[in-house]
Amino acid sequence: MFNQRRAIVTVLGILSLLPLPLSGQQSYVTRFDLYTGYAFLDSTKIGLFENGFHTQFGYRVKPWVSMGFDYSVTAGDMTLTPGLLPFALQQELGAQLGAMAAAGLVPAGYALRVPAHAVTNSFAIGPQLAYRHFAHATFFIRPSIGAIREGATPHPTDPIATAIADQLVPTGYKRDWQGFYGVGAGFDILFTKHLGVRTQADYVYDHLFNDLLRDGRWTMRFSFGPCFNFGRNIKE
Numbered sequence: 148m149f150n151q152r153r154a155i156v157t158v159l160g161i162l163s164l165l166p167l168p169l170s171g172q173q174s175y176v177t178r179f180d181l182y183t184g185y186a187f188l189d190s191t192k193i194g195l196f197e198n199g200f201h202t203q204f205g206y207r208v209k210p211w212v213s214m215g216f217d218y219s220v221t222a223g224d225m226t227l228t229p230g231l232l233p234f235a236l237q238q239e240l241g242a243q244l245g246a247m248a249a250a251g252l253v254p255a256g257y258a259l260r261v262p263a264h265a266v267t268n269s270f271a272i273g274p275q276l277a278y279r280h281f282a283h284a285t286f287f288i289r290p291s292i293g294a295i296r297e298g299a300t301p302h303p304t305d306p307i308a309t310a311i312a313d314q315l316v317p318t319g320y321k322r323d324w325q326g327f328y329g330v331g332a333g334f335d336i337l338f339t340k341h342l343g344v345r346t347q348a349d350y351v352y353d354h355l356f357n358d359l360l361r362d363g364r365w366t367m368r369f370s371f372g373p374c375f376n377f378g379r380n381i382k383e
Contacts, residue, residue: 173279175340176210177376182345184372188221188267192364193231197223197267201370210279210382217271217293219368227261227301233361240311253307261308261315267297269327269368283337291329291349298322299356315359327353329365335374345374 186201199221205213229237240259247253271293278286299321303309313319333347347370354363 173210173282173285173337174382175380176207176279176382177340178207178378178381180205180207180213180215180374180376182372182374184345184370186219186221186368186370188219188223188366188368190225190364190366192362193225193360195223195225195265197221197265199267201368201372205275207381211277213275213277214273215275217269217273219269219370220267222264222266224262224264225299227263227359229259231360231362233359236359243311244307247307257307259308259311261301261303261312263299263301265297265299267295269293269295285335285337285343286332287334287347288330288332291327291331291351293327294324295327295353295355296322296324297355321356321359323355323357325353325355325357327351327366331368333370341376343374343376344372346371 180203182201182203182205184201186199188195188197188199190196199219201217201219203215203217205215207213229240232240244253244257244259248257271291273290273292275287275289299316300319301312301316303312329349329351331347331349333345335343335345337343349368350365351368352363352365354360357363
Protein backbone atom coordinates (compact mmCIF):
# COMPACT_ATOMS: atom_id res chain seq x y z
CA MET A 148 0.00 0.00 0.00
CA PHE A 149 1.19 3.52 -0.83
CA ASN A 150 2.57 5.18 2.30
CA GLN A 151 1.51 8.85 2.24
CA ARG A 152 3.69 9.85 5.17
CA ARG A 153 6.75 8.35 3.52
CA ALA A 154 5.93 10.24 0.31
CA ILE A 155 5.75 13.51 2.26
CA VAL A 156 9.17 12.90 3.81
CA THR A 157 10.54 12.14 0.34
CA VAL A 158 9.13 15.39 -1.07
CA LEU A 159 10.67 17.41 1.76
CA GLY A 160 14.00 15.69 1.20
CA ILE A 161 13.95 16.51 -2.50
CA LEU A 162 13.15 20.15 -1.79
CA SER A 163 16.04 20.40 0.64
CA LEU A 164 18.41 19.24 -2.10
CA LEU A 165 17.28 21.71 -4.77
CA PRO A 166 20.40 23.44 -6.15
CA LEU A 167 19.05 26.98 -5.70
CA PRO A 168 21.27 29.84 -4.57
CA LEU A 169 19.65 30.97 -1.32
CA SER A 170 21.97 33.84 -0.50
CA GLY A 171 20.83 37.41 -1.09
CA GLN A 172 17.53 39.02 -0.19
CA GLN A 173 14.52 39.06 -2.49
CA SER A 174 14.41 42.22 -4.59
CA TYR A 175 11.04 41.48 -6.23
CA VAL A 176 7.95 40.89 -4.07
CA THR A 177 4.59 40.89 -5.83
CA ARG A 178 1.37 42.32 -4.44
CA PHE A 179 -0.64 39.07 -4.69
CA ASP A 180 -0.07 35.35 -4.30
CA LEU A 181 -2.19 32.29 -5.04
CA TYR A 182 -1.64 28.75 -3.85
CA THR A 183 -3.41 25.48 -4.67
CA GLY A 184 -2.40 21.93 -3.84
CA TYR A 185 -2.83 18.59 -2.10
CA ALA A 186 -3.70 18.50 1.61
CA PHE A 187 -4.36 15.97 4.31
CA LEU A 188 -5.94 16.33 7.75
CA ASP A 189 -4.86 13.98 10.53
CA SER A 190 -7.10 13.91 13.64
CA THR A 191 -5.44 11.13 15.62
CA LYS A 192 -7.74 11.55 18.64
CA ILE A 193 -10.65 10.08 16.70
CA GLY A 194 -8.67 8.06 14.15
CA LEU A 195 -9.69 10.25 11.21
CA PHE A 196 -7.29 10.72 8.28
CA GLU A 197 -8.56 12.73 5.29
CA ASN A 198 -7.16 13.57 1.86
CA GLY A 199 -8.17 16.58 -0.21
CA PHE A 200 -7.54 20.02 -1.65
CA HIS A 201 -6.24 23.29 -0.23
CA THR A 202 -6.15 26.81 -1.68
CA GLN A 203 -5.06 30.26 -0.46
CA PHE A 204 -5.16 33.80 -1.79
CA GLY A 205 -3.04 36.56 -0.28
CA TYR A 206 -2.74 40.34 -0.53
CA ARG A 207 0.65 41.65 0.58
CA VAL A 208 0.22 44.79 2.64
CA LYS A 209 3.98 44.95 3.14
CA PRO A 210 6.75 42.61 1.94
CA TRP A 211 6.68 40.97 5.37
CA VAL A 212 2.94 40.76 6.02
CA SER A 213 -0.02 39.51 3.97
CA MET A 214 -3.76 39.33 4.55
CA GLY A 215 -5.53 36.42 2.97
CA PHE A 216 -8.20 33.76 2.68
CA ASP A 217 -7.62 30.04 3.28
CA TYR A 218 -9.90 27.14 2.33
CA SER A 219 -9.52 23.36 2.34
CA VAL A 220 -11.81 20.40 1.71
CA THR A 221 -10.88 16.86 2.67
CA ALA A 222 -12.58 13.50 3.09
CA GLY A 223 -11.81 10.29 4.94
CA ASP A 224 -13.06 7.52 7.21
CA MET A 225 -13.19 6.95 10.95
CA THR A 226 -14.75 4.45 13.37
CA LEU A 227 -16.96 5.59 16.23
CA THR A 228 -16.50 3.54 19.41
CA PRO A 229 -18.13 3.93 22.85
CA GLY A 230 -14.90 5.29 24.35
CA LEU A 231 -15.20 8.44 22.23
CA LEU A 232 -18.69 9.28 23.53
CA PRO A 233 -19.67 11.45 26.54
CA PHE A 234 -19.80 9.43 29.77
CA ALA A 235 -23.58 9.77 30.15
CA LEU A 236 -24.12 8.44 26.63
CA GLN A 237 -21.66 5.60 27.26
CA GLN A 238 -23.65 4.55 30.32
CA GLU A 239 -26.92 4.73 28.39
CA LEU A 240 -25.62 2.58 25.55
CA GLY A 241 -23.99 0.20 28.04
CA ALA A 242 -27.32 -0.35 29.76
CA GLN A 243 -29.02 -0.96 26.41
CA LEU A 244 -26.41 -3.44 25.26
CA GLY A 245 -26.50 -5.13 28.67
CA ALA A 246 -30.27 -5.61 28.40
CA MET A 247 -29.91 -6.95 24.86
CA ALA A 248 -27.17 -9.35 25.97
CA ALA A 249 -29.39 -10.61 28.80
CA ALA A 250 -32.10 -11.29 26.23
CA GLY A 251 -29.63 -13.20 24.04
CA LEU A 252 -29.67 -10.58 21.31
CA VAL A 253 -25.97 -9.69 21.48
CA PRO A 254 -23.24 -12.22 20.58
CA ALA A 255 -20.63 -12.99 23.22
CA GLY A 256 -17.64 -10.66 23.00
CA TYR A 257 -19.48 -8.16 20.82
CA ALA A 258 -17.70 -4.77 20.51
CA LEU A 259 -19.71 -1.83 19.20
CA ARG A 260 -18.04 -0.10 16.26
CA VAL A 261 -19.71 2.25 13.78
CA PRO A 262 -17.62 3.19 10.71
CA ALA A 263 -18.36 6.64 9.28
CA HIS A 264 -17.29 8.72 6.30
CA ALA A 265 -16.46 12.40 6.96
CA VAL A 266 -16.10 15.44 4.70
CA THR A 267 -14.41 18.47 6.28
CA ASN A 268 -14.31 22.08 5.06
CA SER A 269 -12.14 24.72 6.74
CA PHE A 270 -12.32 28.50 6.27
CA ALA A 271 -9.90 31.13 7.60
CA ILE A 272 -9.08 34.80 7.06
CA GLY A 273 -6.11 36.54 8.63
CA PRO A 274 -2.47 37.65 8.52
CA GLN A 275 0.68 35.82 7.53
CA LEU A 276 4.18 36.99 8.44
CA ALA A 277 7.03 36.32 5.99
CA TYR A 278 10.82 36.21 6.27
CA ARG A 279 12.47 37.04 2.90
CA HIS A 280 16.16 37.08 3.73
CA PHE A 281 16.91 34.45 1.07
CA ALA A 282 16.63 35.02 -2.69
CA HIS A 283 14.89 31.73 -3.48
CA ALA A 284 13.17 30.78 -0.24
CA THR A 285 10.47 32.48 1.82
CA PHE A 286 9.60 31.28 5.33
CA PHE A 287 6.31 32.21 6.98
CA ILE A 288 4.22 31.80 10.11
CA ARG A 289 0.57 32.61 10.80
CA PRO A 290 -2.13 32.28 13.42
CA SER A 291 -4.70 29.67 12.42
CA ILE A 292 -8.11 30.99 13.42
CA GLY A 293 -11.30 30.25 11.54
CA ALA A 294 -14.33 28.00 11.17
CA ILE A 295 -14.62 24.36 10.30
CA ARG A 296 -17.62 22.46 8.95
CA GLU A 297 -17.77 18.71 9.00
CA GLY A 298 -20.37 16.27 7.76
CA ALA A 299 -20.38 12.61 8.80
CA THR A 300 -22.33 9.66 7.41
CA PRO A 301 -22.38 6.47 9.50
CA HIS A 302 -22.00 3.13 7.68
CA PRO A 303 -22.76 0.44 10.30
CA THR A 304 -21.84 -3.10 9.34
CA ASP A 305 -24.12 -5.18 11.58
CA PRO A 306 -27.73 -4.99 12.85
CA ILE A 307 -26.77 -3.91 16.38
CA ALA A 308 -24.52 -1.10 15.12
CA THR A 309 -27.27 -0.11 12.67
CA ALA A 310 -29.81 0.22 15.50
CA ILE A 311 -27.38 2.31 17.59
CA ALA A 312 -26.49 4.53 14.61
CA ASP A 313 -30.20 5.10 13.90
CA GLN A 314 -30.61 6.15 17.51
CA LEU A 315 -27.63 8.52 17.56
CA VAL A 316 -28.10 9.94 14.04
CA PRO A 317 -31.77 9.45 13.07
CA THR A 318 -31.40 11.31 9.75
CA GLY A 319 -28.45 9.15 8.65
CA TYR A 320 -26.22 12.23 8.30
CA LYS A 321 -24.82 14.70 10.80
CA ARG A 322 -23.21 18.12 10.21
CA ASP A 323 -21.60 20.60 12.58
CA TRP A 324 -19.91 24.02 12.50
CA GLN A 325 -17.26 25.01 15.04
CA GLY A 326 -14.47 27.55 15.41
CA PHE A 327 -10.82 26.48 15.55
CA TYR A 328 -7.54 28.02 16.64
CA GLY A 329 -3.87 27.10 16.38
CA VAL A 330 -0.74 28.01 14.47
CA GLY A 331 0.60 27.44 10.96
CA ALA A 332 3.99 27.73 9.29
CA GLY A 333 5.78 26.78 6.10
CA PHE A 334 8.09 27.85 3.30
CA ASP A 335 8.09 28.60 -0.43
CA ILE A 336 10.89 27.47 -2.73
CA LEU A 337 10.96 30.11 -5.49
CA PHE A 338 11.99 29.03 -8.99
CA THR A 339 11.25 32.47 -10.46
CA LYS A 340 9.75 35.68 -9.11
CA HIS A 341 6.31 34.40 -10.19
CA LEU A 342 6.44 30.63 -9.57
CA GLY A 343 7.32 28.45 -6.61
CA VAL A 344 6.42 25.38 -4.57
CA ARG A 345 4.86 25.74 -1.11
CA THR A 346 5.11 23.30 1.81
CA GLN A 347 3.12 24.13 4.95
CA ALA A 348 1.45 22.72 8.03
CA ASP A 349 -1.16 23.89 10.53
CA TYR A 350 -1.88 22.48 13.99
CA VAL A 351 -5.33 23.44 15.28
CA TYR A 352 -7.88 22.59 17.96
CA ASP A 353 -11.65 22.24 17.65
CA HIS A 354 -14.52 20.36 19.28
CA LEU A 355 -16.83 19.26 16.48
CA PHE A 356 -19.91 17.16 17.32
CA ASN A 357 -19.63 18.00 21.01
CA ASP A 358 -22.97 16.26 21.61
CA LEU A 359 -21.51 12.94 20.41
CA LEU A 360 -17.76 13.26 21.02
CA ARG A 361 -16.62 13.69 24.61
CA ASP A 362 -13.35 15.51 23.88
CA GLY A 363 -12.11 18.12 21.45
CA ARG A 364 -9.31 17.22 19.07
CA TRP A 365 -6.04 18.54 17.75
CA THR A 366 -5.74 18.24 13.97
CA MET A 367 -2.68 18.61 11.78
CA ARG A 368 -3.12 19.81 8.20
CA PHE A 369 -0.23 19.27 5.81
CA SER A 370 -0.31 20.86 2.37
CA PHE A 371 2.00 20.86 -0.65
CA GLY A 372 1.69 22.37 -4.14
CA PRO A 373 2.53 25.22 -6.54
CA CYS A 374 2.28 28.89 -5.58
CA PHE A 375 1.94 31.80 -7.99
CA ASN A 376 3.01 35.41 -7.37
CA PHE A 377 1.61 38.24 -9.48
CA GLY A 378 1.05 41.97 -9.48
CA ARG A 379 3.49 44.87 -9.23
CA ASN A 380 6.71 44.79 -7.24
CA ILE A 381 5.96 46.34 -3.83
CA LYS A 382 9.66 46.66 -2.96
CA GLU A 383 10.24 49.35 -5.60
